[in-house]
Amino acid sequence: MEEHDAWMQKAMGYAQEALSNGEVPVGCVLVYQNQELATGANRVNETKNATSHAEMVAIQKVMRWCVEQNRNQKEVFREITLYVTVEPCIMCAGALRQMGVPLVVYGCSNDRFGGCGSILNIASDSLPSLGPGYDVIKGVLAEEAVQLLKQFYKHENPNAPDDKRKIKQASAE
Amino acid sequence: MREGTCVTTHCIQSAHIPAMSEAVLVPVLTDEYFRPVELVDFYVSNILDRRKTAEAVKLLSDCQPLGKFQHLKRVRNIGGKDSPLQILLCPLNKELDPNDSTLISDNAAKDSASSEVLCSANPHAQKCVLDADGSVSNWREKTTEQSALCIESFNSEQSSDLNLISDSCRIRHHEKSTFSQSCATINGNSGCSAKEISQHSVTNCKHDCTVKEKDSCQTGCEADGDSLPQRTRTGVTVRSLLQRQVQDGVFSKPYLVKVPRHGPLTRKQFEETKLYWPVTFHEDKRIAKLVSGKFFTASEVNQIKAYLQQADVMATHAQQKGQGSVGVVIVDSAKDTVIARGHSLTGDNPLMHAAMVAVDLVARSQGGGMWDMTDNGMYHLPVDSTKDPAAPDVTTETSSKTKSGPYLCTGYHVYMTEEPCPMCSMALLHSRVSRVFYSQPRRDGALGSRYKLHTLPSLNHHFDVFRFTTHLHSQQIAS
Ligand SMILES: [Zn+2]
Ligand SMILES: [Zn+2]
Numbered sequence: 001m002e003e004h005d006a007w008m009q010k011a012m013g014y015a016q017e018a019l020s021n022g023e024v025p026v027g028c029v030l031v032y033q034n035q036e037l038a039t040g041a042n043r044v045n046e047t048k049n050a051t052s053h054a055e056m057v058a059i060q061k062v063m064r065w066c067v068e069q070n071r072n073q074k075e076v077f078r079e080i081t082l083y084v085t086v087e088p089c090i091m092c093a094g095a096l097r098q099m100g101v102p103l104v105v106y107g108c109s110n111d112r113f114g115g116c117g118s119i120l121n122i123a124s125d126s127l128p129s130l131g132p133g134y135d136v137i138k139g140v141l142a143e144e145a146v147q148l149l150k151q152f153y154k155h156e157n158p159n160a161p162d163d164k165r166k167i168k169q170a171s172a173e
Numbered sequence: 174m175r176e177g178t179c180v181t182t183h184c185i186q187s188a189h190i191p192a193m194s195e196a197v198l199v200p201v202l203t204d205e206y207f208r209p210v211e212l213v214d215f216y217v218s219n220i221l222d223r224r225k226t227a228e229a230v231k232l233l234s235d236c237q238p239l240g241k242f243q244h245l246k247r248v249r250n251i252g253g254k255d256s257p258l259q260i261l262l263c264p265l266n267k268e269l270d271p272n273d274s275t276l277i278s279d280n281a282a283k284d285s286a287s288s289e290v291l292c293s294a295n296p297h298a299q300k301c302v303l304d305a306d307g308s309v310s311n312w313r314e315k316t317t318e319q320s321a322l323c324i325e326s327f328n329s330e331q332s333s334d335l336n337l338i339s340d341s342c343r344i345r346h347h348e349k350s351t352f353s354q355s356c357a358t359i360n361g362n363s364g365c366s367a368k369e370i371s372q373h374s375v376t377n378c379k380h381d382c383t384v385k386e387k388d389s390c391q392t393g394c395e396a397d398g399d400s401l402p403q404r405t406r407t408g409v410t411v412r413s414l415l416q417r418q419v420q421d422g423v424f425s426k427p428y429l430v431k432v433p434r435h436g437p438l439t440r441k442q443f444e445e446t447k448l449y450w451p452v453t454f455h456e457d458k459r460i461a462k463l464v465s466g467k468f469f470t471a472s473e474v475n476q477i478k479a480y481l482q483q484a485d486v487m488a489t490h491a492q493q494k495g496q497g498s499v500g501v502v503i504v505d506s507a508k509d510t511v512i513a514r515g516h517s518l519t520g521d522n523p524l525m526h527a528a529m530v531a532v533d534l535v536a537r538s539q540g541g542g543m544w545d546m547t548d549n550g551m552y553h554l555p556v557d558s559t560k561d562p563a564a565p566d567v568t569t570e571t572s573s574k575t576k577s578g579p580y581l582c583t584g585y586h587v588y589m590t591e592e593p594c595p596m597c598s599m600a601l602l603h604s605r606v607s608r609v610f611y612s613q614p615r616r617d618g619a620l621g622s623r624y625k626l627h628t629l630p631s632l633n634h635h636f637d638v639f640r641f642t643t644h645l646h647s648q649q650i651a652s
Contacts, residue, residue: 048541
């Protein structure tokens with residue numbers, strides 16, 4: 001448990017960073033063999049790509065690392081734990097499953113897009129073409145994650161044309 | 174090699190050459206537009222004194238609004254001009270106990286198709302509701318306690334009572350539970366679908382119901398504030414009102430009939446639903462047009478087909494390069510301009526499904542982009558051209574396009590050779606596309622096959638999805 005809190009605290013730092021860059025404050029850390037292998041923060045505005053979520057950014061970093069280190073990508077992802085401040089959305093939940101990540105730990109749930117139980121359960125539904133499901137631990141530092149999101153939505157995202165990008169985040173578990 | 178596993182309806186479809194009149198673009202809608210009529214038990218009385226009809230309707234609507242049965246007309250004429258009128262009272266067991274011999278008609282119950290289920294209903298229901306003597310004071314509080322008691326006693330009853338729960342409960346408890354379902358279930362009894370009634374006798378409707386199923390039904394009931402008896406300003410409950418009406422000879426003793434659970438959403442459903450009970454129907458013009466098969470003109474269909482064929486060419490290229498054989502084209506529908514044309518690159522990166530590639534190509538057309546893409550067979554509109562101020566902007570979606578030019582894929586149409594997976598479907602949703610056309614369904618696809626992501630009410634953006642049902646390859650196109 002303490003281990004989960006410690007890693008999540010790190011993820012929270014990256015969420016904070018995203019907030020100061022005007023992005024949705026979601027941060028994550030990919031832990032491999034008890035080491036921080038990659039981190040991610042939302043980069044949607046910067047990349048003009050709505051799929052640049054923290055998880056996707058971090059996954060991409062691990063892919064690059066595997067190429068540089070000449071490591072087998074599949075084997076590396078099989079030993080990764082994701083710590084993310086907000087429940088992964090349906091897209092990221094699908095990406096994590098296809099990469100074979102076995103464990104996802106998240107903070108607060110995502111009542112709009114959540115793919116690990118809130119809206120759909122991509123983590124454990126029977127989806128044979130996406131590979132086996134993964135385990136999910138939720139509610140780690142949920143309150144902190146909610147606070148960051150609240151801070152963000154107090155000042156609307158200036159890059160969105162209207163307020164539709166709002167993700168109303170659920171309160172802590 | 175495809176992305177994931179493909180459902181190969183491909184061969185079946187190509188063997189079948191559809192007539193010109195057959196819809197080639199099928200809208201992917203939620204199941205509720207296609208569901209058959211589902212029936213539930215509802216208490217009715219015959220109106221014995223027809224002059225009092227208007228008054229009775231008013232009194233009843235005041236103390237017992239139809240709520241989730243708003244689609245039902247309160248009164249129906251069973252036969253000709255002089256035949257009795259039936260008036261809807263309340264859903265099964267809302268307040269009236271089937272074992273309440275002082276109020277519920279035995280004779281009428283025997284005539285009713287559902288009466289056997291009703292009469293054999295579990296005894297504990299009687300135990301917990303019979304105390305409710307209809308007295309006006311503290312009715313609400315009392316009944317709250319009683320329903321809690323009822324649930325408790327239901328839990329502790331032996332399993333034979335559970336046998337009374339009809340099969341339809343098991344089927345439906347996955348759906349959003351409506352009041353009548355959940356409450357009917359507490360009484361060990363629930364409605365049957367129209368099909369069940371026509372196929373089986375009522376007793377055949379009874380099946381085992383596991384404890385787990387029962388629990389979920391109860392949760393639905395407890396969570397539903399509407400399940401408590403309504404008490405009006407005047408403090409009249411439906412039960413006390415009925416007692417008076419029956420005594421005064423205005424109403425017959427209540428008995429059960431089967432009524433449609435849901436209001437009709439399409440004309441077809443309306444025609445079917447009104448066979449069971451008169452219903453109101455407000456046709457949704459857009460849905461009507463969508464299901465009519467005439468949503469697109471012939472030239473629009475040809476245009477859609479042409480874009481899908483472009484996507485198909487990309488899929489062929491991908492296959493030749495050893496990538497996932499899925500192609501995609503993204504079009505700014507207002508300007509009829511191709512913004513991005515690409516295909517799956519899963520050979521390079523397992524997440525670079527066709528839609529993910531295309532969304533990133535659009536980002537590149539706006540000076541962004543996130544993935545490493547080495548394949549030079551991809552196309553996107555050059556960066557400057559999307560900001561062309563001379564281009565007329567006649568789209569109705571201009572409101573979303575602010576001063577800074579296009580935002581993500583807002584208003585764009587996506588043409589894919591294969592249904593997107595959950596990840597890709599959500600990527601398209603995040604990107605705010607307005608329409609998705611695809612040709613082949615795929616296993617675990619999220620726009621029709623496994624999920625219908627675009628119809629989930631909680632998501633903040635929605636788009637239309639159409640499946641192209643005829644073959645794409647040019648040599649196989651008749652015209
Ligand atoms: Zn995400
Ligand atoms: Zn996909």
